[in-house]
Amino acid sequence: MKKEVVVGIDLGGTSTKVGLVSETGDVVAVQRFGTQGREPFDSFIDRLGKVYDDIISQHEGIEVKGVGIGAPNANYFTGQMMNPPNFSWGKRVPLAKDIGARLAVPAVITNDANAAALSENLYGLGRDLRDFVVLTLGTGLGSGIVVNNQLLLGQDGIAGEMGHVNVRPDGRMCNCGLSGCLETYVSVTGIKRTVFKLLADLPYPSSMRSYSYEQLTGLLITEAALAGDTIAQEAFTYTGEILGTKLADTVAYLSPQAIILTGGLTKAGDLLLNPTRAAMEERLFHMFRGKVKLMISEIGGEHDAILGAAALAWQEFD
């Protein structure tokens, strides 16, 4: 019998990764190429096809069940990428249709955060859970909600936009046009903004004072906080307090068994987790207190997004 695999594609702004993934989450093969989102979409499909042909030619005796694609602004229901920023591929990119056609296998797409949630469900901390929420704390804040072992999609396939839940109406300006969105506080970009606010508000010496806004990274803030820098530590406390307060709302809506955090900001570990958990518990409705696990994803490693896309394909085409 042939070995069954799916193709997992992580379509990012800079590069695209293509992997073959078994049902148990083994990444059998992986190749990467430049996405070149400013070149025509046809040229992307062309290059993707060649990479795929190359991978397949090196693996005999496999059966490809389908392809899952994680991409920004990807809509599960329509199979299209909607108004993707940093791409010149049009307003509605027929991702599932064109990739499925070129690879000659059924194709399904979802956004990055939903893929991360599926990845946790199949391969991560969500394996034994039925109801949980995954938050990706990267450049922005993405979220994927799993209810009864199914991804919550909503009417248009884009439920779980927790990055744009409101912290306060007169809060920080968000790229989306609203003010006070959660991701303007809780994300790598959010904590950078917080560090700059704290550098303005507080007189303490800090290694953070030697970086420009452009130079500062989440990793630098994390390393400074772990090394005892007061400003950096305070930035994580502030971030965790806002996140925890909003997670109490999340629990009131969804009553999940667990909330799993992933992405760059989670490298700070307990520095983020402790203030978040404390603020969440403090604001939880009494019936929920002490019942919701708050955890950092253990998946890690460079193949996260491929695994998430593959998890979607396994769910859809197995």
Added chain:
Amino acid sequence: MKKEVVVGIDLGGTSTKVGLVSETGDVVAVQRFGTQGREPFDSFIDRLGKVYDDIISQHEGIEVKGVGIGAPNANYFTGQMMNPPNFSWGKRVPLAKDIGARLAVPAVITNDANAAALSENLYGLGRDLRDFVVLTLGTGLGSGIVVNNQLLLGQDGIAGEMGHVNVRPDGRMCNCGLSGCLETYVSVTGIKRTVFKLLADLPYPSSMRSYSYEQLTGLLITEAALAGDTIAQEAFTYTGEILGTKLADTVAYLSPQAIILTGGLTKAGDLLLNPTRAAMEERLFHMFRGKVKLMISEIGGEHDAILGAAALAWQEFD
């Protein structure tokens, strides 16, 4: 063939209603008796049993498929009423087990707001919808969330506690021990509090000035607002703005097709609906704008809660 029915029970603090309901939502029979929550639970079961026997004896040729019960703090998974306020029946009341045993049919329970959501799904505005949210704006604020035609229950059967979503951390004190809970603003009690705040803040003449806090009712505020009373109208505007702002978050989580409002406060119609819709649209993430219907339930009438409980039984035992 016998006519199939279910029993719908609306267990309230003051009175309990028992009805026979067909699958199309016809209430074939209904009786009411005093709940007497301060008397022992056994006595309640006894009286309920006699009322049920009486109803059955008057209806030949029916087959009872099961019983659905809507009750405060009812937990779908455990079949228990948890710490019900205003009852002396213990901390975990075995509602489903004891009622099922006495009536000799399978029994299922849920809280009032979840029953209302099921009622909309089977008999109301939710008939043709797959994903929607129902808010009951009565003494408190309850919510029931339907995802993919299923009630969202969460890990413990009590998901959808939107009454305790946070409006602002330093906001009004709530009976639950937290501050700033949504139901302290958006409910009959909430709008009473708002009227009293406005009577303090604003110098305008108002018919509201002739009532004590105890005398004031949602109906009085609604009638005054409809008659042009400035304070009462302003109270609905304030209530709608807070509700709409939080509903934008609801949409970011769930991306529902519609939000259906029901309960005493909705008698004000557009006075509540217009400011709510405006505030919601203003704060919606751009991908959701103009897509979510905001409606007032059309079910009305005295049998709402029985229909909701019956809907649960039909879903469970059909």
